[in-house]
Amino acid sequence: MQVQETKLKGCFIIEPQIFKDNRGYFFESFNEQKFEAATGHNGHFVQDNQSASSYGVIRGLHLQKGEHAQAKLVRVLEGKVLDVAVDLRPGSPTYGEWVAVELSAENNRQLYVPRGFGHGFSVLSETAVFAYKCDNGYNKEAEGGVQYNDPTLKIDWQIPAGKEVISEKDALLRPFSEFNPE
Numbered sequence: 001m002q003v004q005e006t007k008l009k010g011c012f013i014i015e016p017q018i019f020k021d022n023r024g025y026f027f028e029s030f031n032e033q034k035f036e037a038a039t040g041h042n043g044h045f046v047q048d049n050q051s052a053s054s055y056g057v058i059r060g061l062h063l064q065k066g067e068h069a070q071a072k073l074v075r076v077l078e079g080k081v082l083d084v085a086v087d088l089r090p091g092s093p094t095y096g097e098w099v100a101v102e103l104s105a106e107n108n109r110q111l112y113v114p115r116g117f118g119h120g121f122s123v124l125s126e127t128a129v130f131a132y133k134c135d136n137g138y139n140k141e142a143e144g145g146v147q148y149n150d151p152t153l154k155i156d157w158q159i160p161a162g163k164e165v166i167s168e169k170d171a172l173l174r175p176f177s178e179f180n181p182e
C-alpha cells in the first residue's frame, strides 16, 4: 500500500495495493501491522461504522471531544464522496485548515483522520455506502462539530446550492468561530 501524509500532520491518504485477475480484484482493506508501520499511529480500532446516503447528502462536520475523541479510517464501498478532515486540535499550527479527498469504490482510496479532527463528507454519486473504523467508541454526550457551510472554512463540497441534504441535527451545528474543543 502507498501512504502519503497530507499537509495536516497525522492525517494520511492510503492507497491499498489492488490485486486484479480474471475473477475481479482483491485487496487488504486493513492490516494493523502495515498501518502502524506506515503511519506511526496505533492501528487498534474498536468500532466499525457504515452509512448509506444519496446524492447531495452532507454528513458533518463532526467529532467526539475529550477522552472520547475518535480517530477514523474511512473508505467508500459504493459510489463516490468528497471526504473532508478539518484540523480542530487546539494549538495545532494547521488549526482550522482542512483537506478534501475524493474517495470512491473505484479508487479504493482511504483517509486516516486523527483524533481532534472534524470529519464530514458529501455524496457525489447517486448513492454512496461509507464505511469506517473508529479507535474509540461512540459517545453521544461527547459529540461536537462545526456547520458544514462555515464562512471561514469555505469548504467546497461540490454540491450545487439548494441540492444539499442535511440532517436536522447538522443544521443546528454552530460556526467555526464558536467552536469549543472542550
Ligand SMILES: Cc1cn([C@H]2C[C@H](O)[C@@H](COP(=O)(O)OP(=O)(O)O[C@H]3O[C@H](C)C(=O)[C@H](O)[C@H]3O)O2)c(=O)[nH]c1=O
Pocket (backbone or CB within 6 Å): 049, 051, 059, 060, 062, 063, 072, 119, 120, 121, 137, 138, 167, 169
Ligand atoms: C456516529 C454514531 C451514530 N449512532 C446513531 C445515532 C443516531 O441515532 C444515528 C445516526 O447518527 P448520526 O446522524 O450522528 O450519523 P452521521 O451523521 O453519519 O454521523 C457520523 O458522521 C460523520 C461523517 C462522522 O465522521 C461521525 O462518525 C459521525 O458523526 O446513529 C450510533 O449508534 N453510533 C455511532 O457511532
